[in-house]
Structure formats: structure tokens, C-alpha cells
Amino acid sequence: MATKLTKDQMASYWGKTSRLMWTILALWFFFSFVIHFFAPTLNGIRIFGFPLGFYMAAQGSLIAFLLMCFYNAKAQNAIDEEFGVSDE
Amino acid sequence: MSYAVGGSGFLNNLGRIYAIYTGTFAAFVVLIGILEWMGVPSKILGYLYIFLTIGVYALIGVLSRTAEVSEYYVAGRAVPAFYNGMATGADWMSAASFIGMAGSLYFGGYGGLAFVLGWTGGYVLVSILMAPYLRKFGQFTVPDFFGARYGGNVARSLAVIVLIMASFTYVVAQIVGVGVITARFLDMDYKLACFVGLIGILVCSLLGGMKAVTWTQVAQYIILIIAYLIPAIVMSFKLTGVPIPQLMYGFALEKIEALEKTLSVAQGHSAPFVDARGNYSATAMWNYFALILCLMVGTASLPHILMRYFTTPSVRQARDSVAWSLFFIFLLYFTAPAYAAFAKLEVYQNLIGTPIDKLPGWVATWGRPGLALVGACDAANAAQIFPICTGVRGNGDGILQLNEFRIHTDAIVLATPEIAGLPYVITGLVAAGGLAAALSTADGLLLAIANALSHDVYYKMIDPTADTKRRLILSRVLLLVVAVIAAWTAGVLGADILFLVSWAFSIAASGLFAGLVLGIWWKRCGNASGVAGVAVGFAVCMFFLVATEFYGPWVKNTLSWMGDIQIVKIRGRDVAYIWGINNISVGIFGIPAAFLAQWIVGRFSEPASQDMQDFIDSIRVPAGEVKNIEGAAAH
Numbered sequence: 001m002a003t004k005l006t007k008d009q010m011a012s013y014w015g016k017t018s019r020l021m022w023t024i025l026a027l028w029f030f031f032s033f034v035i036h037f038f039a040p041t042l043n044g045i046r047i048f049g050f051p052l053g054f055y056m057a058a059q060g061s062l063i064a065f066l067l068m069c070f071y072n073a074k075a076q077n078a079i080d081e082e083f084g085v086s087d088e
Numbered sequence: 089m090s091y092a093v094g095g096s097g098f099l100n101n102l103g104r105i106y107a108i109y110t111g112t113f114a115a116f117v118v119l120i121g122i123l124e125w126m127g128v129p130s131k132i133l134g135y136l137y138i139f140l141t142i143g144v145y146a147l148i149g150v151l152s153r154t155a156e157v158s159e160y161y162v163a164g165r166a167v168p169a170f171y172n173g174m175a176t177g178a179d180w181m182s183a184a185s186f187i188g189m190a191g192s193l194y195f196g197g198y199g200g201l202a203f204v205l206g207w208t209g210g211y212v213l214v215s216i217l218m219a220p221y222l223r224k225f226g227q228f229t230v231p232d233f234f235g236a237r238y239g240g241n242v243a244r245s246l247a248v249i250v251l252i253m254a255s256f257t258y259v260v261a262q263i264v265g266v267g268v269i270t271a272r273f274l275d276m277d278y279k280l281a282c283f284v285g286l287i288g289i290l291v292c293s294l295l296g297g298m299k300a301v302t303w304t305q306v307a308q309y310i311i312l313i314i315a316y317l318i319p320a321i322v323m324s325f326k327l328t329g330v331p332i333p334q335l336m337y338g339f340a341l342e343k344i345e346a347l348e349k350t351l352s353v354a355q356g357h358s359a360p361f362v363d364a365r366g367n368y369s370a371t372a373m374w375n376y377f378a379l380i381l382c383l384m385v386g387t388a389s390l391p392h393i394l395m396r397y398f399t400t401p402s403v404r405q406a407r408d409s410v411a412w413s414l415f416f417i418f419l420l421y422f423t424a425p426a427y428a429a430f431a432k433l434e435v436y437q438n439l440i441g442t443p444i445d446k447l448p449g450w451v452a453t454w455g456r457p458g459l460a461l462v463g464a465c466d467a468a469n470a471a472q473i474f475p476i477c478t479g480v481r482g483n484g485d486g487i488l489q490l491n492e493f494r495i496h497t498d499a500i501v502l503a504t505p506e507i508a509g510l511p512y513v514i515t516g517l518v519a520a521g522g523l524a525a526a527l528s529t530a531d532g533l534l535l536a537i538a539n540a541l542s543h544d545v546y547y548k549m550i551d552p553t554a555d556t557k558r559r560l561i562l563s564r565v566l567l568l569v570v571a572v573i574a575a576w577t578a579g580v581l582g583a584d585i586l587f588l589v590s591w592a593f594s595i596a597a598s599g600l601f602a603g604l605v606l607g608i609w610w611k612r613c614g615n616a617s618g619v620a621g622v623a624v625g626f627a628v629c630m631f632f633l634v635a636t637e638f639y640g641p642w643v644k645n646t647l648s649w650m651g652d653i654q655i656v657k658i659r660g661r662d663v664a665y666i667w668g669i670n671n672i673s674v675g676i677f678g679i680p681a682a683f684l685a686q687w688i689v690g691r692f693s694e695p696a697s698q699d700m701q702d703f704i705d706s707i708r709v710p711a712g713e714v715k716n717i718e719g720a721a722a723h
Binding site for chain 2: 010
């Protein structure tokens with residue numbers, strides 16, 4: 001632990017971290033905006049009585065956000081451990 | 089081992105301690121239930137609830153008293169991810185979330201879901217863009233980051249100004265919430281109730297700062313989530329036979345849609361982007377997305393939330409903690425639409441079309457003068473029984489029609505226990521939950537403001553040689569002063585300022601988001617760019633806020649080159665809606681302005697020094713020391 005990364009290692013570490021960030025940011029954008037754009041159409045489908053467009057805004061996207069946060073924590077830990085820079 | 093709050097014995101046994109606490113609270117609720125059954129009047133039960141819960145918070149506050157700077161400002165950085173998640177949940181969910189949101193969903197239907205989305209999705213941004221890096225940075229406040237990253241006191245002062253503007257309006261609204269709940273349940277004068285609430289807030293935070301607030305917030309979260317879930321579960325069981333409200337309200341939505349047809353309601357509950365006549369409206373859609381964006385980016389910029397991630401033991405736990413925060417917030421937010429749907433079904437199914445003299449008891453209970461949250465406005469003199477009916481003309485046929493029924497936003501959550509046929513003990517529990525939500529948020533906000541004044545303004549800018557004792561005394565004095573000013577403002581202005589809350593999100597988002605994100609993710613941007621980002625974002629946001637709210641006609645005449653501008657009469661003023669966008673989403677101007685200003689200035693001004701770039705590298709990696717840099721020196 002606490003080993004200092006070389007310049008190349010640092011670039012590679014930050015590259016992987018950035019890629020993870022952009023991936024999740026894209027998913028965030030999709031579940032925050034894109035999917036709800038289609039809500040009027042999605043409402044034609046019903047699951048358990050829920051119109052799907054309504055369901056996505058009331059629960060679906062929230063569950064996606066939650067999974068994204070837990071996945072980000074896990075995936076970033078894996079990157080940290082790969083480079084030996086975890087702080088635990 | 090020390091079993092004092094925050095000691096090692098305490099930290100190693102958190103699960104057991106809070107389990108015992110939860111059990112004791114459940115026993116207390118049962119005891120109140122027995123008292124009610126024995127015939128004790130509900131007013132006394134209300135007093136028991138409010139003073140006993142505040143008593144517990146005070147006890148935790150006193151047990152957490154501290155004389156250490158790091159405990160006072162960041163709870164000794166000893167709060168495990170899971171518990172920091174709970175504390176953030178309480179810090180985050182305010183009186184507006186607890187009592188108001190289900191009501192907004194009742195009235196707004198699909199449109200109200202912008203709040204559900206906006207107040208959860210921002211945590212994804214906190215998780216990927218900020219929390220771990222701010223934790224590694226390892227200072228005490230959000231302005232600390234601006235001071236260190238953008239070369240000193242100019243950036244720090246700007247961040248302090250934005251922080252105070254955003255947090256102060258927000259904290260006043262929380263005290264209004266405390267005042268309204270206390271006044272309602274104790275039949276107390278509203279202004280007096282604001283000051284009773286003030287005591288409830290100060291006993292938690294004054295002696296122990298962040299450490300006390302943290303462990304009180306965990307306790308408050310437990311009460312508020314129990315209080316929120318129980319009535320919804322019972323209501324779901326009553327209406328559908330299955331006690332899982334979040335799953336079962338789909339069937340309620342189906343029935344609502346059928347009833348909307350028979351009652352000829354044009355604006356369907358689950359129909360997206362429709363105007364009052366039920367037609368698709370692009371303006372409604374853009375407003376929906378603008379509000380979501382402002383609330384999400386605002387979430388990721390509000391200092392009282394970001395500073396919670398300064399308190400975890402490690403960077404890794406800061407990240408885990410964001411996920412846990414969202415989990416605990418999710419539990420309430422995915423239940424809120426169920427409240428709205430069940431209440432609406434109850435009203436459509438069992439209330440409309442009922443003879444006035446056969447209305448269920450809860451209408452009279454919540455409609456009487458003093459509460460005035462519900463009204464059956466059929467008879468010509470209905471306003472004498474139901475003050476909320478003032479100005480509504482019923483047809484006087486002795487039967488309640490849809491357009492004769494009035495209900496206040498707050499009534500949805502407050503009256504659900506009685507609608508579900510639950511005894512007063514549960515209604516009181518809901519009040520205690522609402523109080524916990526308002527108190528915990530107020531504590532977090534007050535601490536954010538007082539810490540910015542004592543740490544950033546006094547210690548960092550006025551007297552860097554001040555000793556620990558002096559700094560902590562000053563922090564407490566400032567906390568007291570800010571709290572009294574906030575309570576006084578709440579008492580004088582009353583509920584009229586509640587609309588300011590949504591502005592707080594736009595202000596924080598415009599002023600702080602670009603500076604935080606680019607400061608971490610764009611290594612090259614120098615001091616001038618950060619200052620420009622904060623200043624321009626904040627100025628643009630405030631300009632559009634003040635201009636659209638107070639100078640609507642001027643905006644329409646002068647800024648017509650921007651495109652379509654409508655004048656809408658709300659809050660007794662002519663408010664300008666640029667492109668039809670409600671001015672609570674004014675962050676849509678401020679946020680891009682901040683990014684643009686910071687990017688342009690960053691491109692054409694002196695880039696960050698090599699030392700600064702090394703500093704940024706050091707906060708990007710969890711392990712290792714943070715590179716020492718002016719303004720980020722160890723305390």
C-alpha cells in the first residue's frame with residue numbers, strides 16, 4: 001500500500017477510472033432523461049398494473065441509480081486493488 | 089475501550105446499540121398505544137411524542153460533546169459507510185420530502201415524479217465525480233476545496249457566499265416545517281413553535297458539532313423511515329390485501345385511470361407531459377427535464393451533503409457510503425408515489441359521490457379550523473366548517489362532487505393513518521417522523537453554514553493563529569447566532585418562503601458544480617478559471633432568479649430576443665417564464681454558464697502549476713499522502 005505510482009501507471013490508472021466514470025455517466029444520462037422521453041409510448045405497456053413509462057420514473061430509474069452506485073464502488077475498488085492503491 | 093459516543097466500544101457495537109435503540113422506540117410506540125387505549129387525550133400523546141423524541145436527540149447530543157477540532161468538524165472521520173449512509177439519508181430528506189412530496193405526487197401525478205428522480209439521481213454524480221476525491225482531499229469544508237484548488241481566499245470567499253445563499257434559504261424552510269408540525273400537534277402558536285423547534289435543533293449540534301449531528305441523524309433516520317413505511321403498508325393491506333405498497337399501487341393506478349374516465353378528469357394521474365386539458369405538451373416535457381437536471385446537479389453541489397462524505401474512515405468507504413445513502417433515501421422515495429396513488433384512489437372511490445353527512449371521520453378531523461387541510465365544500469356555508477373551502481362554490485345538493493373536494497398537499501401523508509383506520513398513536517408517529525426529517529436536515533445545514541463562517545472565514549482568512557479552544561467556542565457562538573436568525577426569519581415570513589427551497593438547488597448547482605467537477609477532472613485549469621466559473625455561474629443564476637421573479641414584465645420587454653417569454657401570475661407576482669420554463673429550474677442558465685466561463689478562462693489563462701497538478705494527482709488516488717499545497721496544509 002501507499003506505493004507511489006509511476007507516471008505511466010498513473011496515466012493507466014486514471015484512464016481506467018475515467019472510462020468507468022464515462023460509462024456510468026452515460027447510463028445516468030440514459031436513465032435520467034432518455035428513457036423518460038419515451039414515457040408516453042412506454043405507458044402503453046402495463047406490468048402489475050403499472051404503466052411502464054410511469055413505473056420507470058417512479059421506480060425503474062431509481063433502482064438503476066442504486067445499482068450504478070453500488071457497481072461503481074465495486075468496480076473502482078477492483079481498479080484500486082489492481083494498481084495497489086486501495087486505502088484499506 | 090470507551091463506550092462513550094464515538095469511542096471505540098461504541099463504534100465496534102453500532103449494530104447492537106442502534107438495534108436496542110430501535111427496540112426501545114418500538115416499545116415506546118406500543119406504550120403510547122396503550123395510553124391511547126386507556127383514554128389519554130391525543131394532545132398529551134402528541135406532547136409525549138414530540139418531547140420524548142427531542143429528549144433522545146438531546147441526550148445523544150450531550151453524550152457526543154467534544155473538544156477536538158476533527159470530531160467537531162468531521163466526526164473524527166470514524167463513521168462507517170453504512171451508518172454514514174443512514175445519516176446522509178436523514179440529512180437529505182427534509183420536511184418537504186417527508187410530508188410534502190407525496191402531496192405533490194397526488195396533485196402532479198407523473199409530473200411530480202421529477203422530484204423523485206431529481207432527488208435520487210444526483211447521488212450517481214456524487215459517487216462518480218466527487219465524493220471519493222473530496223474525501224481523499226481530507227479537509228473540513230467544501231470551501232476548503234475551492235481555497236486549495238483555486239489558489240486562496242478569492243475562490244474560498246465566493247464558495248462561502250454560494251454556500252450561505254443556498255443553505256440559509258433551505259434551513260429557514262426546515263424551521264418553517266418544524267414550526268408547522270409542532271404548532272399543529274401541540275396546538276401551539278406558530279412563532280413559539282419555531283423557537284421550540286430551534287431548541288430541538290440546537291441540543292443536537294451545539295456541543296458535539298458533526299459528531300453529535302451524525303449519531304443523532306442515524307437515530308432520526310430510523311424514526312422517520314419507520315414512521316413513513318407503517319401507514320403505507322397498512323393502507324396497501326387495506327386496499328389490496330397485500331402489505332407491499334411499492335408493488336401493489338400499480339393496481340391502484342389502474343383503478344384510478346378507470347375512475348378518471350367516469351369522473352371526467354382530463355389530466356390523467358399517470359399520463360406523462362400533459363397540460364390541464366390532457367393534451368400532450370412539449371413545454372411540460374421540457375419543464376420536467378429542466379427540473380430533473382437542476383435537482384440532480386444541485387444534489388451533487390449542496391455542501392451539507394458533500395461534507396457528510398468527509399466523515400468516513402477511508403476513500404473506499406466514502407464511495408460505499410454514497411451507495412448506502414441512496415439506498416436509504418430510495419426506501420422513502422419509492423414509497424411516496426404509493427401514498428399518492430392510495431390517497432387518490434380512496435378519494436375517488438370512497439369519498440366522491442358520498443352524501444355530506446356520511447363522510448368518513450378523517451375529513452372532519454383534518455378539515456376543522458386550526459388544521460384546515462381538507463374540505464367538503466358542498467353547502468353554501470361550508471367555509472364555516474372547513475376554512476379551506478373559502479372561495480369554493482358548491483352546488484349544495486348534499487353530495488360531494490369532485491370539484492367540491494379540497495385537500496392540502498401536507499394532508500396526504502398526515503391523514504393517511506386515519507384514512508387507513510389506524511389509531512392516533514400512528515398519526516403521532518408520523519408527526520414524530522416529520523419532525524425528525526426537518527430537525528436532521530436543519531442540523532446539517534446549520535452546521536454547514538456555521539462551519540463555513542468559523543473555519544473558512546475566521547480561521548482561514550482572519551486569524552490563522554487562533555487556537556483550538558477559541559475556534560470551537562467561535563463555531564458554537566456562530567451556530568447559535570445563525571440558528572436564531574434562521575428561526576426569527578421563519579417566524580416572521582412563515583410558510584410563504586417555501587418556494588425558495590427549489591431555488592437553493594439551482595443556486596448551489598450553478599455556483600459550485602462546475603468548480604468541483606473541473607477542479608478534480610481537468611488538471612490543467614488554473615486559479616482564474618475556477619474563480620470565473622463560480623462567479624459567472626452564481627451571477628447568471630441570481631440574475632435570472634431575481635429578474636424573472638420580481639421584474640417579470642421587464643424581462644419580457646428586454647430579453648425578448650432570447651425567445652418566447654410568458655408572464656405567469658404566481659405568488660402574487662408577474663413571474664416571467666423564459667421558453668415556458670418555470671423559474672425554479674433557473675439552474676439551466678447558471679450551470680452551462682459556469683462550465684463555459686471556466687472552460688474559456690481555463691483555455692486562455694495561466695494553467696495550474698506543476699505543484700497543483702501533482703496535488704490533483706494525489707487526490708485522484710486513494711492511497712498515499714495528499715501533496716502539501718498552499719491552503720491545504722494539515723490542521
